[in-house]
Amino acid sequence: MRSYDTILVGLGLAGGCLAWAHQARGSELLVIDREESVTASRIAAGLVTPVTGQRLVKTWRLDEFYPCARDFYRWVEIETGVAFFHELPAVRLFVDDNERACYEKRQSSPSYAGMFAPIDRWPASMPAPFGGVELVPAARLDVAQFLQVTREHLRSRQCYRAGELQLPQDVQLIHDGVELPAWGVRARHLIFCQGYAAHANPWFQGFAWNPAKGEILIVAIPGHEEPRIVHRGIWIAPTGMKNASGDRLYRVGATYDWSRLDQVPTPHGREELEQRLASSLTVPFHVVGHDAAIRPILKNLNPVIGCLPEHPAIGFMNGLGSKGSLLAPYFSQQLTGHLLEGIPLEPAVDFSIRRGQGG
Ligand SMILES: Cc1cc2nc3c(=O)[nH]c(=O)nc-3n(C[C@H](O)[C@H](O)[C@H](O)COP(=O)(O)OP(=O)(O)OC[C@H]3O[C@@H](n4cnc5c(N)ncnc54)[C@H](O)[C@@H]3O)c2cc1C
The missing domain is CATH 3.50.50.60 (FAD/NAD(P)-binding domain)
Structure with a gap:
């Protein structure tokens, strides 16, 4: 043995x-x-986001966990010779005046110092009537x-x-x-x-337990070239892949459902994500993938x-x-x-x- x-x-x-x-x-x-x-x-999607929710709450112990995660994944990248931890500011487009007001309050708080930056290049094809901001540090782990x-x-x-x-x-x-x-x-x-x-x-x-089923879509957005993760009620994250026509593929998510704890993608989940994506984009998209799994959340x-x-x-x-x-x-x-x-x-x-x- x-x-x-x-x-x-x-x-x-x-x-x-x-x-x-x-x-x-x-x-x-x-x-x-x-x-x-x-x-x-x-x-x-492997998103690492410094603030979450409509109230832009700072992620729990971000200042300790982020450098630890970055150094850890960088070390594994060196060991394996493969890059999978992509650091890039995320973009937050406000969905209404309340969200913008929350941001303005957070911005003046010392514990949020250095986390917000003006957007130097606005995401194309995404309306932003309430403005927006860049978030740092942020990253996407290709899980x-x-x-x-x-x-x-x-x-x-x-x-x-x-x-x-x-x-x-x-x-x-x-x-x-x-x-x-x-x-x-x-x-x-x-x-x-x-x-x-x-x-x-x-x-x-x-x-x-308080497990939550989550559904995500993979979509092709012809002509849309955005390397950053964009949050606008939902998030749209690059996958680094293209379809056969050369259109970039993005992950879009995610739903939360605490009642049906299975891994079956549903028409309802797809519809919810499609509607939210359609209201965030001024260009057409088409769905090429749809997955569901359960987040291991404890109460x-x-x-x-x-x-x-x-x-x-x-x-x-x-x-x-x-x-x-x-x-x-x-x-x-x-x-x-x-x-x-x-x-x-x-x-x-x-x-x-x-x-x-x-x-
Ligand atoms: C839709 C969705 C989107 C998400 N997006 C993000 C995100 O953007 N950023 C982020 O940080 N997190 C995200 N998460 C959360 C993230 O997926 C979880 O935090 C993480 O994957 C949990 O990892 P785990 O290893 O604990 O569990 P799992 O990923 O469930 O891994 C458990 C493994 O154990 C194996 N296993 C179980 N039982 C046995 C057994 N008896 N014998 C052998 N093998 C077994 C399973 O097959 C599986 O491979 C998302 C989750 C979902 C569902």
């Missing part, structure tokens, strides 16, 4: 970042993923590309297996770790990075990382919500330091504390 320091279950943003954080510390690692064609990470290079990297080092871990029958707890007899492996730690699938994990219990909103107090070999990284691209690098490094060197976790995200509080 082959031995590892850590086995990770799930190769989404959580598992991908955790794998790199482990490799940076020379840990012996195996990643198991069931290779679903649609997951939250695979369809995510599908990040996952693909991560999978290839792990495969080339014999650190990756495709398949579904059956729970709980595939897992045997032993005195100093876990064994997966059907897989012929054992490890000191088995860390679940399953996204919303963890709601059925018998060890990830005691957490209140508490913060991510959760750490191990089961009663079985410290079993651990988790979950609850990345709508901000996996920004949060995963920071919390994967924190969890890795905890697993390999016993460094304490922040109480706000510590599994053992959070479970005691009901999630």
Whole structure:
């Protein structure tokens, strides 16, 4: 039976970042993923946005998380020779006077210093009767590309297996770790990075979920050439790809639905996004793709990382919500330091504390 320091279950943003954080510390690692064609990470636009919502609220701990995420993804880019973290200011076009008034208030607040800049080139084909502003720092992580290079990297080092871990029958707890007899492996730690699938994990219990289904479109917009992410009630993000006619493809999103928790794209979701896009553009577009997946959001909103107090070999990284691209690098490094060197976790995200509080 082959031995590892850590086995990770799930190769989404959580598992991908955790794998790199482990490799940076020379840990012996195996990643198991069931290779679903649609997951939250695979369809995510990967936007990293400094302010969100109609009230332009600054993203939680942006000043800590953004430099950490940028340095982390840049390092993986160097390791793999593939670029997937694209930094560029985002554009916010105000939808009404209220939004503009919110911006004016935020602009004078010291905690927002340096985050707003005048727009030097207005997006073509997008009306802006209430004005707008550029947002920094902002970026787009090409999540599908990040996952693909991560999978290839792990495969080339014999650190990756495709398949579904059956729970709980595939897992045997032993005195100093876990064994997966059907897989012929054992490890000191088995860390679940399953996204919303963890709601059925018998060890990830005691957490209140608030998962949200999200739908996005991929659209071709002939003649529209905008490299920045534009927010105008919805967001329109470049994909870096073109269709056969040479038109640039953009992701447009996203819906939030807390009632139908499946991965099925709906006519209603498509209609909502098409209507909102039509009111944001003065040129025609056509839809070439439509996806849906579930965001792993916990009621508490913060991510959760750490191990089961009663079985410290079993651990988790979950609850990345709508901000996996920004949060995963920071919390994967924190969890890795905890697993390999016993460094304490922040109480706000510590599994053992959070479970005691009901999630
Ligand atoms: C429409 C939409 C748009 C989004 N846009 C953004 C965005 O712009 N920016 C942003 O930061 N975030 C965005 N998000 C959120 C982001 O997708 C999530 O934060 C992130 O993907 C969660 O990653 P995860 O690794 O926790 O979960 P997942 O992506 O769900 O990954 C879990 C992995 O575990 C695997 N797995 C589960 N169980 C098993 C098992 N038993 N055995 C083997 N494998 C298993 C799954 O197949 C999957 O590969 C968006 C989400 C949606 C739905």
